[in-house]
Amino acid sequence: MSTQEKMDQYTMQTYKRQEVCLVSGKGATATDEQGKTYIDFGSGIGVNALGYAPEQWAQAVALQAQTLQHTSNLYYTKPAAELAQALCExxxxxxxxxxxxxxxxxxxxxxxxxxxxxxxxxAKANRNKVVSLVNSFHGRTITTLAATGQEVFHQNYFPFTPGFVAIPANETSHLAEALDEQVCAVIIEFIQGEGGVIPLTQAFVAQLVAFCQERDILIIADEVQTGVGRTGTFLTSEQYGFQPDITTLAKGLGGGLPIGAFLCNEKLANVFQYGDHGTTFGGNPVACAGALVILQTLDDALLAEVREKSDQIKTVLQSSPEVGQIDGLGLMLGIELKTKTAPAVLKECLANGVIVLSAKEKVRLLPPLNITKEELNQGLEILLHVLNATNH
Structure with a gap:
């Protein structure tokens, strides 16, 4: 029985997988069961921030796994303490x-x-409403689905956690009415990734911040996909000129291992007390050891490279007559197509040895932040060939 047959027979069919089984990788290059190689412009949907099997990361993870793989949050661990300090600083x-x-x-x-x-x-103030944005995506639990402003994700799962409302992004006319006395927080993505790689405008964010600060409404920045260097700064909020009250991270933070985090400012630092929140695996030593390497590697020079590579990708792809607008920041880009469909381009790229993603009608690129010039040039050459090929 093949790998595909095993997966199809024994796992719930919730994913539309490509007919490729990846078995290994190095840098931005993955290899399948047949030995075919692929330049990966998806990095596991932004997770493999440093590509496949980065040496220092793999060594840190392996050493920690051999030393202390788990202990629970009833005790202290050095990797969690060091990662917490590194993130806050x-x-x-x-x-x-x-x-x-x-x-x-x-x-x-x-x-x-x-x-x-x-x-x-x-409690009498009933100040518990959370405002999100239309076309947002915040997760697949019942509560984060309630916060997700896309009806397509809401089918079949009612009733949702109450207290959520979505308003249009980049439209300031809705803000004054939406941010009423029952709102405790607004949750935003600076770039709506799953919603089609759509950035928030500086003007919209500035007015939102002003309204929220005036009314003591917290701003939660969902930087699960945009954070940890993905857009050319460690946090995308840096490019919008303010610090949200809370920022959430995941994906690229672990470099390939499951980890999530939310950070808060001084106003919120002591809101959670003993027993208010918890998790069995949060702060896992192995995941934290890997995340520490990610933070140590993401220095100013690498972030500058992310911005340079972004400019290169835009310059190369804008030469194609098939390409319309390119949205996004850093190495989180969405390519608008004029005649082709994103799924068709994705399939053709895969056949030619390049992994790309889609988001709504756009081709989405999330290559490793440290992708080499050689890998980037090779992948762009293939992608450009696919985009320019005549439709049959």
């Missing part, structure tokens, strides 16, 4: 809570926001 936040995924990080952020309002304004 890097971002300017006061405290961090470690989870296991982006959805869990967002759930925790929502709980923290609601408890802040409960503690400060009391």
């Amino acid at each position: 890097r971002t300017g936040y006061q405290k961090v809570f470690f989870a296991n995924s982006g959805a869990e990080a967002n759930e925790g952020a929502i709980k923290l926001a609601r408890k802040y309002s409960h503690d400060r304004y009391g």
Whole structure:
């Protein structure tokens, strides 16, 4: 029985997998069961920030796995303590809570926001509504689905956790009415990844921040996909000129292992007390050891390279008559197509040895942040060939 047959027979069919079984990888190059290689412009949907099997990361993970793979949060561990310090010092936040995924990080952020309002304004104020944006995506749990502003994800799962409302992104006319006295927080993605790689405008964010600060409404930045250097700065909020009250991270933070985190400012640092929140695997020593290497590697020079590679990708692809607008920042880009469909381009790229992603109608690129010039040029050459090929 082949790998594909085993997966199809024994796992729930919730994913539309490509007919490729990847068995190994190095850098931005993956290899399948037949020995065919692929330049990976998807990095596991932004998870493999440093590509496949980066040497220092793999060594740190292996050593920690051989030393102390788990102990629970009833005890202290050095990797969790060091990662917490590194994240707070890097971002300017006061405290961090470690989870296991982006959805869990967002759930925790929502709980923290609601408890802040409960503690400060009391239960009678009924100040527990969370505003999200239309076309957003915040996870697949019942609560994070409630926060997700896309109806396509809501079918079949009612009733959802109450207290959520979605308003249009980049439209300031809705803000004054939406941010009423029952709102405790707004949750945003600076670039709506699953929604089609759509950035928020500086003007919209600036007015949102002004409204929220005036009304003591917390801003939660979902940087699960945009964070950890993906857009050319460690946090994308840096490019918008403010620090959200809470920022959530996952994906690239672990470099390939499951980890999530939410960070908060001084105002929220002591809102959660003993027993208010918890998780069995959060702060796992092995995942934290890997994440520490990610943070140590993501220096100013590498972030500058991310921005340079972004410019190169845009320059090369904009030469294609098939390419319309290219949206996004850094190495999180969405390519608008004029005549082809994203699924067709994805399939043709795979056949030619390049892995790309899709987001709505766009081709989405999330290559490793440290992809080499050779790998980048090779992948772009193939992608450009696919884009320019005549439709049959």
